[in-house]
Amino acid sequence: MIIDVSASDVVAVYRALVGVVAPRPIAWVSTLDGEGRVNLAPFSFFNAFGANPPVVAFSPTLRRDGSKKDTLLNLEVIPEFVLNAAVEELADQVNATATELPRGQSEAEYAGLTLKRSTRVRPPRVSESPVHLECRVRQIMPIGTGPIAANLVIGEVLLIHIEDGVLDSQGQIDPRKLRTIARLGGNYYCRSTDLFEMERPQKKDEG
Amino acid sequence: MIIDVSASDVVAVYRALVGVVAPRPIAWVSTLDGEGRVNLAPFSFFNAFGANPPVVAFSPTLRRDGSKKDTLLNLEVIPEFVLNAAVEELADQVNATATELPRGQSEAEYAGLTLKRSTRVRPPRVSESPVHLECRVRQIMPIGTGPIAANLVIGEVLLIHIEDGVLDSQGQIDPRKLRTIARLGGNYYCRSTDLFEMERPQKKDEG
Numbered sequence: 144m145i146i147d148v149s150a151s152d153v154v155a156v157y158r159a160l161v162g163v164v165a166p167r168p169i170a171w172v173s174t175l176d177g178e179g180r181v182n183l184a185p186f187s188f189f190n191a192f193g194a195n196p197p198v199v200a201f202s203p204t205l206r207r208d209g210s211k212k213d214t215l216l217n218l219e220v221i222p223e224f225v226l227n228a229a230v231e232e233l234a235d236q237v238n239a240t241a242t243e244l245p246r247g248q249s250e251a252e253y254a255g256l257t258l259k260r261s262t263r264v265r266p267p268r269v270s271e272s273p274v275h276l277e278c279r280v281r282q283i284m285p286i287g288t289g290p291i292a293a294n295l296v297i298g299e300v301l302l303i304h305i306e307d308g309v310l311d312s313q314g315q316i317d318p319r320k321l322r323t324i325a326r327l328g329g330n331y332y333c334r335s336t337d338l339f340e341m342e343r344p345q346k347k348d349e350g
Numbered sequence: 351m352i353i354d355v356s357a358s359d360v361v362a363v364y365r366a367l368v369g370v371v372a373p374r375p376i377a378w379v380s381t382l383d384g385e386g387r388v389n390l391a392p393f394s395f396f397n398a399f400g401a402n403p404p405v406v407a408f409s410p411t412l413r414r415d416g417s418k419k420d421t422l423l424n425l426e427v428i429p430e431f432v433l434n435a436a437v438e439e440l441a442d443q444v445n446a447t448a449t450e451l452p453r454g455q456s457e458a459e460y461a462g463l464t465l466k467r468s469t470r471v472r473p474p475r476v477s478e479s480p481v482h483l484e485c486r487v488r489q490i491m492p493i494g495t496g497p498i499a500a501n502l503v504i505g506e507v508l509l510i511h512i513e514d515g516v517l518d519s520q521g522q523i524d525p526r527k528l529r530t531i532a533r534l535g536g537n538y539y540c541r542s543t544d545l546f547e548m549e550r551p552q553k554k555d556e557g
Contacts, residue, residue: 156507196493244554
């Protein structure tokens, strides 16, 4: 099958893209609106991009009707956010926070989650999640227009909280303890349980 | 554990970041240098970000010595690339193409892979991979400086090739047939085999 983007429907392109670019990590993002009300929502167009400084980016795409999601509206007013680790035991809650509630109503409360103060940023953290990345927005970059158009939110990580229970004996995150979930196409999610190791090959200076 | 980025070593921040933001999909990128020589390399700082137009971004970070990787150097000259699906049966080859060969030497050949012509872009595709996204660079955005600093390569997808063997009966990509691999922290990779489904909740117009 060949999908020529210029001759294809946006939804068809979207479906192929989320099927191929997978599994995608989940940004479970808490933000604040101008009145101090918390929004919490998951986004799978997300990754880290570098470490010096630590840069993350996620994309609250425009809705099917072309409007902006609450997370994006909030970041335009209060350019700070927290990334809460989306782990297996919180899968139902992650999904519940994808519900589009009326603006200003708390998805955290709706999903039965509790919040606690952050250290460097104003939006709070999800208490039940074992890892939090406190971030500041560097730039918001819209790319394209209309349904499912990208809005790249590029953020800088200021502080990382990690519960000791997800660390290994060397103080590194143990993926078997953290057990993040990731997004694939359709309604599919993936557990990070079927792991294997490959050592990065050595540099070959000779042909 | 708390990692205050401003007071921490870059490598420590990097290790925490790749442990938390996981599993990460793999951009297995083919590019060309100015002399027409092919480079093929995997990058896990990668995702899609929107569909209108279809936008992908990946980051060839600066090396530990602060220098640019061949993929980035190539894209500065020929701003086109192909994303080849990194699937389970090609895991060893994906890893082999992470070897730093002398500039201009082919990682594809080194890994025993064959290449075929693309349709819209100059860099070729990996024949053995079941899906190819032919892409044009929109922008290259360096963020930060020094070891592991980000270089966001933002690309637009022009054409998608999908082998029929990875599709389901509705013509959508079947994750159980495609079987992409993803990257976690340390030397860990994840197979996309331990799947589950959750339906996106309906909009709640009433509280």
